[in-house]
Amino acid sequence: xxxxxxPDRNRMSLKSIFIGRARSLNExxxxxxxxxxxxxxxxxxGADGLSSSCYGPEEAFKALGGNTHLSLFxxxxxxxxxxxxxxxxxxxxxxxPAGGGGYLVASKLLSPFFGVVSGSALLIDYVLxxxxxxxxxxxxxxxxxxxxxxxxxFWFSLAGVLGLTLVNLRGVKESVMLWMVPFFxxxxxxxxxxxxxxxTHAHGLGGVAAATAHEVHTVxxxxxxxxxxxxxxxxxxxxxGTYTGIEAVSxxxxxxxxxxxxxxxxxxxxxxxxxxxxxxxxxLAYLLYAVQPVEGKTLxxxxxxxxxxxxxxxxxxxxxxxxxASEAALLLIAAQTGFLDGPRVLAxxxxxxxxxxxxxxLSDRFxxxxxxxLMGGAALVMMWFTRGSVDLLVVLYSINVFIxxxxxxxxxxxxxxxxRRTEAGxxxxxAINGFGFALTFSILVSLTVxxxxxxxxxxxxxxxxxxxxxxxxxxxxxxxxxxxxxxxAIVDAAEIEKxxxxxxxxxxxxxSRTAIILVNGYNGLGLHTALHVPRMFGTTFRNLxxxxxxxxxxxxxxxxxxxxxxxxxxxxxxxxxxxxxRAHHYGAATYTxxxxxxxxxxxxxxxxxxxxxxNQVFFAGQLAFTQxxxxxxxxxxxxxxxxxxxxFLANLPLVILPIRVDETT
Numbered sequence: 155x156x157x158x159x160x161p162d163r164n165r166m167s168l169k170s171i172f173i174g175r176a177r178s179l180n181e182x183x184x185x186x187x188x189x190x191x192x193x194x195x196x197x198x199x200g201a202d203g204l205s206s207s208c209y210g211p212e213e214a215f216k217a218l219g220g221n222t223h224l225s226l227f228x229x230x231x232x233x234x235x236x237x238x239x240x241x242x243x244x245x246x247x248x249x250x251p252a253g254g255g256g257y258l259v260a261s262k263l264l265s266p267f268f269g270v271v272s273g274s275a276l277l278i279d280y281v282l283x284x285x286x287x288x289x290x291x292x293x294x295x296x297x298x299x300x301x302x303x304x305x306x307x308f309w310f311s312l313a314g315v316l317g318l319t320l321v322n323l324r325g326v327k328e329s330v331m332l333w334m335v336p337f338f339x340x341x342x343x344x345x346x347x348x349x350x351x352x353x354t355h356a357h358g359l360g361g362v363a364a365a366t367a368h369e370v371h372t373v374x375x376x377x378x379x380x381x382x383x384x385x386x387x388x389x390x391x392x393x394x395g396t397y398t399g400i401e402a403v404s405x406x407x408x409x410x411x412x413x414x415x416x417x418x419x420x421x422x423x424x425x426x427x428x429x430x431x432x433x434x435x436x437x438l439a440y441l442l443y444a445v446q447p448v449e450g451k452t453l454x455x456x457x458x459x460x461x462x463x464x465x466x467x468x469x470x471x472x473x474x475x476x477x478x479a480s481e482a483a484l485l486l487i488a489a490q491t492g493f494l495d496g497p498r499v500l501a502x503x504x505x506x507x508x509x510x511x512x513x514x515x516l517s518d519r520f521x522x523x524x525x526x527x528l529m530g531g532a533a534l535v536m537m538w539f540t541r542g543s544v545d546l547l548v549v550l551y552s553i554n555v556f557i558x559x560x561x562x563x564x565x566x567x568x569x570x571x572x573x574r575r576t577e578a579g580x581x582x583x584x585a586i587n588g589f590g591f592a593l594t595f596s597i598l599v600s601l602t603v604x605x606x607x608x609x610x611x612x613x614x615x616x617x618x619x620x621x622x623x624x625x626x627x628x629x630x631x632x633x634x635x636x637x638x639x640x641x642x643a644i645v646d647a648a649e650i651e652k653x654x655x656x657x658x659x660x661x662x663x664x665x666s667r668t669a670i671i672l673v674n675g676y677n678g679l680g681l682h683t684a685l686h687v688p689r690m691f692g693t694t695f696r697n698l699x700x701x702x703x704x705x706x707x708x709x710x711x712x713x714x715x716x717x718x719x720x721x722x723x724x725x726x727x728x729x730x731x732x733x734x735x736r737a738h739h740y741g742a743a744t745y746t747x748x749x750x751x752x753x754x755x756x757x758x759x760x761x762x763x764x765x766x767x768x769n770q771v772f773f774a775g776q777l778a779f780t781q782x783x784x785x786x787x788x789x790x791x792x793x794x795x796x797x798x799x800x801x802f803l804a805n806l807p808l809v810i811l812p813i814r815v816d817e818t819t
Contacts, residue, residue, distance in 0.1 A: 497525025
């Protein structure tokens, strides 16, 4: 068993080949290596928003019917909306520098209920983000391949989700670096297309303005000003998918390079500017080239073909195909937002006990692997049942993100109003978030009305079921917590004992009979286990040694200072036990470590403690539910039972002491 911590660790395995070698918390510059600078964050978190320019402007343009010149107003409204949402989320980043996004904002500024609604809506939205991004990417890719390949599109979509899941298990930075080249090809080709369209048609801009004014007069004369407004609102709401993904930076703040607030705001600037320019530029280019929808082609494809029509045939062919291929790639990259932020939202909710705590655990590549697998699995299920139909997925998509947008903006409005007496510039900040709330809530209402009967109700029902599941899980954890708080009375008694009986400097004799007790914090559960030892074995043991591992999870893996704080907290907790043991005239010692792999770290400490105290027996406490179900087994790690097998294989004696938990009382 000891060899498992030696040279064998370096052996190659399938896991290390496909996912990568384990990272160490002691690795030099660890957080520098796993965090993202603003440019990389723009790629990883901004691709979702930027990719919407592949279909958002088209949906808005087509919704206008024959009144295409009104798209100038839609372009202007889109730019204003993007700027407003980015500005309001920049304020959220500053107020919540540790991240958390819509879930944390709604939980802290509104109520836990609204937090669960916001978090659950985001989780469903991120699953749909993965699904629709891969499906749209497959559509775009297979539109430039031979027709005989079309039957393989669905299987390509499934393989795409699996491949992205595997890539993300390797690590955040590794998954983003993979997509840098296609991302910047997209940026370069689309920037060129927009500039080329404006430069070659600069003489026609005046005509576009005149035609727009004429169209406003014609439509208002035909259906009235309210009718004109209704046409514009429908087009604006149909292009609402353009704004999805903007919230990603505030949710993914913990993976950004320090200083996180500045990096986050810079990322928001890159994202907002690129999205606004691309959306407005494409809508203007549609007008300049007078493009019309063509069956089997995207409007962007029609535009690029019209643009390159007078070029050299080879140059035009390469431009169109490279540009469309970059769109297909970007749509696939957009799924990264779901893989980067979905597991993080899930981890934050798990830390608050709305979902199983295992979703906050980190892998040896320091990613929330359980969350990644869940998001990938849910996306596969969604892909299978919709058969990769983008038309159907679009109906299900984007409602939920505006629930989160609206709740976040409302929470910020309430916050600035409450802080108006102490916060400088509160009125300006309230106005920014207030305007953001008005925009996002109006889009939410419009989308819900527009899409509800078309199938949007399915998204709302699934979100409601997820909220119900979250409350059921929370209720279980709350009941268990009530039981465990009764044990914490032992802690108060122990503290009183320590003041009455000052600990005697008692050095543990390595030759004496030693009880090595596994604990997970200074609490009633640990003291209950420690008190059971003399009750069961009398004065057999003269030493009490305490072994504790601090869990590095998504809640504390944010920087070197957080890890150092966890290391100190873990050592202090173990020392509390040692002080209590010395007050009872035992020899005492502690062994502590921190890590993401609790089992592995415990075995490492146990091996060392067994060498130092050869005459030893290990003890561990374990919750024993009177009405245990598969759910309770899933909601709790049952670490002691896993350790029991590992200890057995290592020839180390381990006694498990059950702690009864009756949820019905």
